[in-house]
Amino acid sequence: MHAFEMEHERIERAELRHWNMVLDDTNTFVFRVRGDPDPFGAKLESRDATISYSLTPASNGVFYCCVRERATESDEGYIDAFARGTLVVIPPVRFNPDGTTDLTLVGTPADVNAAVEELPDSMRADVRSIGPYRRRVGSAASRLTDRQREAVAAAVECGYYDSPRDGSVSDVAADLGVAPSTAAEHLRKAEATVMRQILGR
Structure with a gap:
């Protein structure tokens, strides 16, 4: 599916938000996808590994997908x-x-190292x-709307927050x-939310 997302012009990016790996050789996932749900659903339909799936309608170019599939050897x-x-x-x-x-x-460092070293030969990790893990429940990021989070992600990716700044608001707009x-x-709204949270307001 990742290869499909990379190649299809109507699918921009995907995130795995939640999963449930039960002990019956199947996986169930919830994805957040930016793009068109129709080709995504058609691809899921054509896969031998797909058992069942459900897609939400797209809202502002974003849809969610819940899919249950058979675990492959690669998985x-x-x-x-x-x-x-x-x-x-951590999702x-x-x-x-x-x-x-x-x-x-x-x-633990030992388990992280073991995970990196024991990936399949077709994969590598950097x-x-x-x-230390510092992410807090109820962080400012959790208060952003989906659209604000997408804008901030696009800004980070294009270098808008780099110093010196590489990206522009126009780059963010083009991405969105x-x-x-x-x-x-x-x-502006995302930044205001984050700053108020930092100050406890």
Whole structure:
């Protein structure tokens, strides 16, 4: 599915938000997808691994998908790597247009190292940072609307928050498919929410 998302012009990006891996060789996932649900659903329909699925209508270019599927040999390889001891995968798991996947793991150094080293031969992992887990329940990010979160994500990706700044509001607007004034409004509201949360207001 990740390869399909990368190649299809009407699917921009996907995130794995929730999952339930039961002990009957099946997986159930909830994805948040930016794009057109029709080709996504058609692809799910054509896969041998798909048992059942449900798609929400798209709202502002975003839809959700719940899919139950049979675990493939490839699935079992990376699941086995992460299903150990102290490890917890923190959602969302982001599937990027360049074929990479971003995820956060919480666990002991030994278990994190073992997961990285025991991935299937077709996969490799780059550890970008290591440190104490600081994400808090009820954080400012959880108070952003989906659209505000998308705007902030697009701003980060295009370099809008880099120093020196590489991206512009126009770049964010192009990514979201909206006018620059609309993108700027989403960013202002998101930033205001985050700043108020930091100050306890």
